[in-house]
Amino acid sequence: KFAMVAPDVQIDDGKGTILISSEEGETEANNHRKLSEFGIRNGTRLQADDFLQDYTLLINVLHSEDLEKDVEFEVVGDTPEKVGPKPSEPTSKNITNGSDDGAQPSTSTGK
Helix, strand or coil, rough: CCCCCCCEEECCCCCCEECCCCCCCCHHHCCCCCCCHHHHCCCCCEEEEHHHCEEEEEEEEECCCCCCCCCCCCCCCCCCCCCCCCCCCCCCCCCCEECCCCCCCCCCCCC
């Protein structure tokens, strides 16, 4: 739903409890656990990062009894239309002497 390629998800509680890691095998034991087993309740915030896309998302967990039958969760809010790798910066700057202020190298002979 959020178009993440390699997400890392942690509880935004200052402790840094990791729920999902982009490192293979690091959090597979969490896959079958319920959110409540991690202390996640109504009002808990999660932070999802996708380093490959330079993309961070804050998720507010809200409990609701009003979902349709057989619907376990619903995403409400703004989701990105298209997420992808950040475009690289153009490298056409003319830099001389390690600076872009136009300074020229010294031509003195040291005599």
